[in-house]
Amino acid sequence: MRLICYSFLAWPLLACSLQDPNLEELRRLCEKDAGVNIYRSVDADGYYDGEKKGGSLEVLVRSDFEFIEFCDENPVLKTVLQEPGCARYTRVPADSGRCDPKVQHILDNSAAERYAAFRKESCVELELLDKPEARYFYETDLKTWSAEDKSQRFTRIHVRISDTETTELMGEYISYSLVPTSSYGVSKSCYHLSDEYSSFAAAKLVERVLMQSEN
Known part of the structure; x- marks a missing residue:
């Protein structure tokens, strides 16, 4: 934790707050490329x-x-x-x-x-x-690395749906999480920081790209 202090001229007070550098790094990562993007939708079997x-x-x-x-x-x-x-x-x-x-x-x-x-x-x-034959592929890439202080780790999930006939990326979901390395603490993801981001369930990537409804 870093102690950040602010001096207010109008008041003879010193306001201080604790800032978690790992949480700030999570915010930076989310702002970089997190979110859901739909490029093309189809009605797939x-x-x-x-x-x-x-x-x-x-x-x-x-x-x-x-x-x-x-x-x-x-x-x-x-x-x-x-x-x-x-x-x-x-x-x-x-x-x-x-x-x-x-x-x-x-x-x-x-x-x-x-x-x-x-x-x-x-x-x-x-x-x-012998191998997948479907035209549309749903794939997930998960990367994990330690925070600088080793007390937590970051994860990046990239889910994508692609058309194997055209090699076109049809839709993708990207999010980051900050996960404690011990049993204490709570994991935080992009959607915990801002309503601008959504959980994977709320993003409904498959439904929005392949036009089928799941219950």
């Missing part, structure tokens, strides 16, 4: 999710997308991918005969209301892929 891996099933269930692709180089749940690789979840009619039994087991064992509604009319076909 699905996309490649480079972040959620096996969790992409939940994305399919709670959205109107027809398919979600993902890759997992270290699958923990062997119920879906038996070994590292890529796959596509596709929404199909429940009576289509194309329901993957491993995925169906996951759907049947979820008590969540959205899963129950999904099971009434739909199931999921699982197709293994």
Whole structure:
């Protein structure tokens, strides 16, 4: 902490305040390039999710997308991918005969209301892929570094959606956070500093770029 003092001529007082240099650095980083930018929107049937891996099933269930692709180089749940690789979840009619039994087991064992509604009319076909084939890619880049005093660390998250056919960046979300290195203290992000910034959930990047609604 730095002690900053101000002298006011109108009053014989000295006003002092504590200024956290790490918080000021967070503010500087946010002002540099944080925010959400939408460059182009489309009505997509699905996309490649480079972040959620096996969790992409939940994305399919709670959205109107027809398919979600993902890759997992270290699958923990062997119920879906038996070994590292890529796959596509596709929404199909429940009576289509194309329901993957491993995925169906996951759907049947979820008590969540959205899963129950999904099971009434739909199931999921699982197709293994050599590599992602979707036109639209959702990817996340996370960088972390220590503050100068080592008491906290900074993180930068850059989420982007791109068109692989044109290499065009369609939308992006950038934010920074200041995270304590110990169990004490509270993390702060750009949206804690100003209403000018939003959390990732509030930014609704996928919905605004790929024009699908998630509940």
